[in-house]
Amino acid sequence: MTDPVAVRPLAAASLHSAIGTLRANGLRVSTARRLVLEVLFAADLPVSAEAIASGLGGRLPASDLASVYRNLETLEALGLVRHLHLGHGPGRYVLTGRGDDGWATCEACGRHERLARAQAAQVRAAVRGATGFEVHFSHFPIVGLCRDCALAPDAPPA
Amino acid sequence: MTDPVAVRPLAAASLHSAIGTLRANGLRVSTARRLVLEVLFAADLPVSAEAIASGLGGRLPASDLASVYRNLETLEALGLVRHLHLGHGPGRYVLTGRGDDGWATCEACGRHERLARAQAAQVRAAVRGATGFEVHFSHFPIVGLCRDCALAPDAPPA
DNA sequence: TTCGATGCAAATAGTTTGCATTCTA
DNA sequence: TAGAATGCAAACTATTTGCATCGAA
Numbered sequence: 001m002t003d004p005v006a007v008r009p010l011a012a013a014s015l016h017s018a019i020g021t022l023r024a025n026g027l028r029v030s031t032a033r034r035l036v037l038e039v040l041f042a043a044d045l046p047v048s049a050e051a052i053a054s055g056l057g058g059r060l061p062a063s064d065l066a067s068v069y070r071n072l073e074t075l076e077a078l079g080l081v082r083h084l085h086l087g088h089g090p091g092r093y094v095l096t097g098r099g100d101d102g103w104a105t106c107e108a109c110g111r112h113e114r115l116a117r118a119q120a121a122q123v124r125a126a127v128r129g130a131t132g133f134e135v136h137f138s139h140f141p142i143v144g145l146c147r148d149c150a151l152a153p154d155a156p157p158a
Numbered sequence: 159m160t161d162p163v164a165v166r167p168l169a170a171a172s173l174h175s176a177i178g179t180l181r182a183n184g185l186r187v188s189t190a191r192r193l194v195l196e197v198l199f200a201a202d203l204p205v206s207a208e209a210i211a212s213g214l215g216g217r218l219p220a221s222d223l224a225s226v227y228r229n230l231e232t233l234e235a236l237g238l239v240r241h242l243h244l245g246h247g248p249g250r251y252v253l254t255g256r257g258d259d260g261w262a263t264c265e266a267c268g269r270h271e272r273l274a275r276a277q278a279a280q281v282r283a284a285v286r287g288a289t290g291f292e293v294h295f296s297h298f299p300i301v302g303l304c305r306d307c308a309l310a311p312d313a314p315p316a
Numbered sequence: 317t318t319c320g321a322t323g324c325a326a327a328t329a330g331t332t333t334g335c336a337t338t339c340t341a
Numbered sequence: 342t343a344g345a346a347t348g349c350a351a352a353c354t355a356t357t358t359g360c361a362t363c364g365a366a
Contacts, residue, residue: 126284135302
């Protein structure tokens with residue numbers, strides 16, 4: 001990368017537009033780099049670098065783990081990708097625009113839910129009121145019990 | 159540990175009472191184990207295993223890192239200690255009863271603030287209302303800008 | 317005197333970096 | 342064909358585990 005130009009977090013609507021952003025920034029569109037983007041566009045939840053390198057476990061062509069990390073860093077610098085930590089274990093990567101408002105993780109059933117913009121706004125307002133903090137929830141999830149598991153503490157679904 | 163008896167998270171008010179809990183559970187009070195507790199009682203913020211092993215950087219006697227991890231695991235199983243992740247880098251350990259209601263991390267100035275019980279309750283209620291989730295904030299912090307940094311975005315204090 | 321706990325070393329997971337080679341622009 | 346990106350290997354950080362030895366009860 002010569003000089004990080006488009007550092008505003010601009011979500012790419014499609015693989016095509018993401019590639020356009022790469023080109024617009026003087027970056028090359030290599031096979032490995034395109035692959036990382038393809039996996040991210042194919043995944044609906046945040047995925048680990050390992051999962052990307054394996055091509056989502058074989059559904060897509062595999063590539064080198066070190067290159068995946070380097071590409072994720074590049075894509076993150078462009079604002080096309082974010083990373084977050086949904087618990088212990090490897091970090092997870094998502095396209096900007098998917099779950100930007102935050103995530104909630106259920107400790108009982110393990111499910112990860114995106115927060116809707118309106119939900120996040122409500123919570124942000126509460127935090128602002130209680131603490132003065134201007135928060136976002138994009139790097140760590142909110143952890144607790146989802147509605148279902150909170151009601152049936154002994155028999156968590158799934 | 160023979161059999162984890164006191165698994166209810168009972169905060170120890172003092173080093174003395176923590177040692178009592180160890181004894182009550184048939185665990186031995188070794189030098190290394192007492193040292194881990196001493197560091198935790200001396201620290202006001204959550205500390206890394208590395209910081210504990212170094213005796214808070216020399217202020218207290220040092221000990222072996224692997225033993226520190228093993229002891230933290232034991233103390234966590236007894237409910238005397240919790241761990242959390244305040245950002246990237248190593249996990250941090252705290253005594254139960256210190257910041258159980260959660261933490262808020264400022265991205266600009268890097269400070270970590272404990273949430274007060276009432277603050278946490280307000281936020282929990284908001285999350286419950288918005289999402290149905292029954293949350294706690296003890297494993298990951300709330301991340302954002304503290305009141306001061308939110309007001310002066312370009313000149314973060316300290 | 318026994319077995320729980322220690323200390324050292326080696327293993328493991330996640331991530332980063334160095335460097336010669338490949339391939340995009 | 343210049344230099345960005347790759348792939349492999351090695352380094353690094355955080356954490357866990359094996360095992361012979363030590364020491365608290």
